[in-house]
Amino acid sequence: IHKSFHNIHPAPSQLCCRSLSEVGAPRWNDYEVPEEFNFASCVLDYWAQMEKEGKRGPNPALWWVNGQGDEVKWSFRETADLTRRTANIFTQTCGLQQGDLLALILPRVPEWWLVAVGCMRTGIIFMPATVMLKAKDILYRLQMSKAKGIVTTDTIASDVDSMASECPSLTTKLLVSDHSREGWLDFRSLIKSASPEHTCIKSKTVDPMVIFFTSGTTGFPKMAKHCHGLALQSSFPTSRKIRSLKTSDVSWCLSDPGWILATMGALVEPWTAGCTAFIHHLPQFDTKVIIQALLKYPINQFFGAPSIFRMILQQDFTSIRFPALEHCCTGGEVLWPKDQEEWKRRTGLPLYDIYGQSETGIICATFREMKIKPGFLGKASPPYDVQVIDDKGNILPPNTEGNIGIRIKPARPVTLFMGYEGNPEKTAEVECGDFFNTGDTGMMDEEGYICFLGRSDDIINASGYRIGPAEVESALMEHPAVAESAVVSSPDPIRGEVVKAFIVLTPQFLSHDKDQLTKELQDHVKSVTAPYKYPRKVEFVPDLPKTITGKIKRKELQKKEMGQM
Numbered sequence: 001i002h003k004s005f006h007n008i009h010p011a012p013s014q015l016c017c018r019s020l021s022e023v024g025a026p027r028w029n030d031y032e033v034p035e036e037f038n039f040a041s042c043v044l045d046y047w048a049q050m051e052k053e054g055k056r057g058p059n060p061a062l063w064w065v066n067g068q069g070d071e072v073k074w075s076f077r078e079t080a081d082l083t084r085r086t087a088n089i090f091t092q093t094c095g096l097q098q099g100d101l102l103a104l105i106l107p108r109v110p111e112w113w114l115v116a117v118g119c120m121r122t123g124i125i126f127m128p129a130t131v132m133l134k135a136k137d138i139l140y141r142l143q144m145s146k147a148k149g150i151v152t153t154d155t156i157a158s159d160v161d162s163m164a165s166e167c168p169s170l171t172t173k174l175l176v177s178d179h180s181r182e183g184w185l186d187f188r189s190l191i192k193s194a195s196p197e198h199t200c201i202k203s204k205t206v207d208p209m210v211i212f213f214t215s216g217t218t219g220f221p222k223m224a225k226h227c228h229g230l231a232l233q234s235s236f237p238t239s240r241k242i243r244s245l246k247t248s249d250v251s252w253c254l255s256d257p258g259w260i261l262a263t264m265g266a267l268v269e270p271w272t273a274g275c276t277a278f279i280h281h282l283p284q285f286d287t288k289v290i291i292q293a294l295l296k297y298p299i300n301q302f303f304g305a306p307s308i309f310r311m312i313l314q315q316d317f318t319s320i321r322f323p324a325l326e327h328c329c330t331g332g333e334v335l336w337p338k339d340q341e342e343w344k345r346r347t348g349l350p351l352y353d354i355y356g357q358s359e360t361g362i363i364c365a366t367f368r369e370m371k372i373k374p375g376f377l378g379k380a381s382p383p384y385d386v387q388v389i390d391d392k393g394n395i396l397p398p399n400t401e402g403n404i405g406i407r408i409k410p411a412r413p414v415t416l417f418m419g420y421e422g423n424p425e426k427t428a429e430v431e432c433g434d435f436f437n438t439g440d441t442g443m444m445d446e447e448g449y450i451c452f453l454g455r456s457d458d459i460i461n462a463s464g465y466r467i468g469p470a471e472v473e474s475a476l477m478e479h480p481a482v483a484e485s486a487v488v489s490s491p492d493p494i495r496g497e498v499v500k501a502f503i504v505l506t507p508q509f510l511s512h513d514k515d516q517l518t519k520e521l522q523d524h525v526k527s528v529t530a531p532y533k534y535p536r537k538v539e540f541v542p543d544l545p546k547t548i549t550g551k552i553k554r555k556e557l558q559k560k561e562m563g564q565m
């Protein structure tokens with residue numbers, strides 16, 4: 001595969017599309033907001049047209065492998081055609097319309113890309129989620145959003161069927177599978193017969209496009225709604241310099257398709273640049289498979305959470321050279337200077353940091369040509385004006401600790417989320433004077449480099465997953481052994497942070513074997529909610545610290561965990 005790919009791939013110096021990469025897809029300046037924008041017609045169809053006119057190289061838009069010999073390679077034209085067919089399935093077969101909501105719960109399979117872009121073409125708002133979700137998580141999402149449709153796989157389909165009566169809005173169920181299922185439409189059959197003729201909607205840039213569920217300190221995940229403008233972010237000239245992707249690149253972003261990191265890093269960014277989005281199915285995370293893929297395929301751009309790089313560095317090698325790899329980026333959690341040093345020492349490559357949230361897309365980054373300052377995230381990425389602010393929204397002087405804020409007045413950046421759907425109170429809570437308050441604390445130096453110092457609330461960031469403690473506590477409370485619990489973050493040398501649960505046992509479990517009980521509680525959490533949230537550390541305590549009104553003092557436990565007490 002490696003060889004055949006190079007056969008169709010001229011070396012960078014030979015590239016006829018070098019001038020094209022300078023022209024690129026239609027561009028806007030960093031602060032220009034076009035009245036209308038749709039990623040499908042403005043970007044994907046643009047590259048399909050370039051391909052048709054012979055004005056771009058032959059490298060595919062999507063290159064998917066599963067490690068078992070199966071492979072999918074779609075050109076931009078094929079991808080555009082398939083996404084039009086998908087759009088027709090939604091509107092003609094399913095009767096869905098612009099503004100309807102559709103849950104998109106698929107693993108890393110090519111159909112995920114078709115569904116996301118098919119939604120963009122029709123104005124259907126897609127809601128990506130990880131396949132790790134359990135029945136209760138899915139029910140919550142379907143009920144909260146009143147989703148009209150879902151596209152998913154066999155395992156989740158059976159969960160959905162078991163709670164169908166509780167989701168009356170759900171009228172369209174599409175299955176991506178090699179088997180058929182009663183009551184479900186078969187996506188893979190339908191796409192073969194669907195028409196490739198479809199006229200993309202003329203979406204306003206500010207029309208809604210996607211919703212990401214995101215965890216908070218209290219309650220269950222909120223729905224961060226974004227407009228089509230989110231997909232414009234990678235078209236801005238400054239944003240394009242973050243990774244400097246070019247048409248000949250093969251870019252691998254490892255994120256699960258449930259997160260904004262995949263929407264941006266595995267779809268919007270590579271296709272805006274007209275390069276190949278490489279995807280490995282990777283049903284289970286396995287560092288050896290990742291290393292093999294980096295050795296075997298001509299991947300030259302690699303993007304993943306810092307934990308992934310730390311896990312690769314755990315492997316037994318003193319030095320390794322990945323033949324094609326040129327540029328490595330991380331995002332989603334804190335990158336430590338020692339990770340950067342170690343990656344450079346053992347692979348010869350620098351490791352660049354990119355910082356963002358589900359509400360924002362990319363906030364700031366160490367751009368490809370920028371000096372890396374260890375311990376700093378990098379500089380603000382336009383259109384964002386990022387400042388460190390106090391609790392009233394006043395801008396703080398350099399080198400002063402405060403909240404990381406994004407200016408929203410006088411103009412709200414189009415790439416920033418529109419608000420938490422159906423939750424104006426929570427939306428108002430994150431506004432602070434003229435700024436959106438990220439909830440992260442940090443500092444800016446005289447050169448404009450921003451460093452991340454921590455969260456101002458109780459959210460846990462475990463290996464790149466944003467986890468609300470209340471979600472884990474609620475799962476634990478369902479177990480008869482748990483009288484009370486408090487969940488906080490605990491430092492971890494590989495995952496950055498892990499979930500730690502302090503548990504007060506009910507009397508009948510006090511004499512149980514603690515190791516067995518720990519395992520039982522961990523398995524219990526894994527079975528009732530998405531397993532990435534399970535407490536990797538458990539401590540049984542006689543009681544929990546509380547305020548005079550009986551509220552658990554998580555901060556006190558947290559400080560103890562961090563060795564600050």
Ligand code: BCO
Pocket residue numbers: 132255256259260261284285305307308331332333355356357358361362462463464465466526527531532533
């Ligand atoms: O570690 P354990 O084996 O005990 O548990 C693991 C899995 O085995 C288990 N599991 C998975 N599916 C299951 C299941 N258990 C029961 N039933 C199932 N169906 O659950 C645990 C999963 O935990 P994990 O994913 O943290 O661990 P893993 O597999 O070691 O993966 C490591 C990482 C680093 C690959 C993973 O944590 C990861 O992908 N992290 C990155 C997350 C990410 O992309 N975040 C970005 C969010 S977007 C953002 O931040 C905005 C930036 C612009």
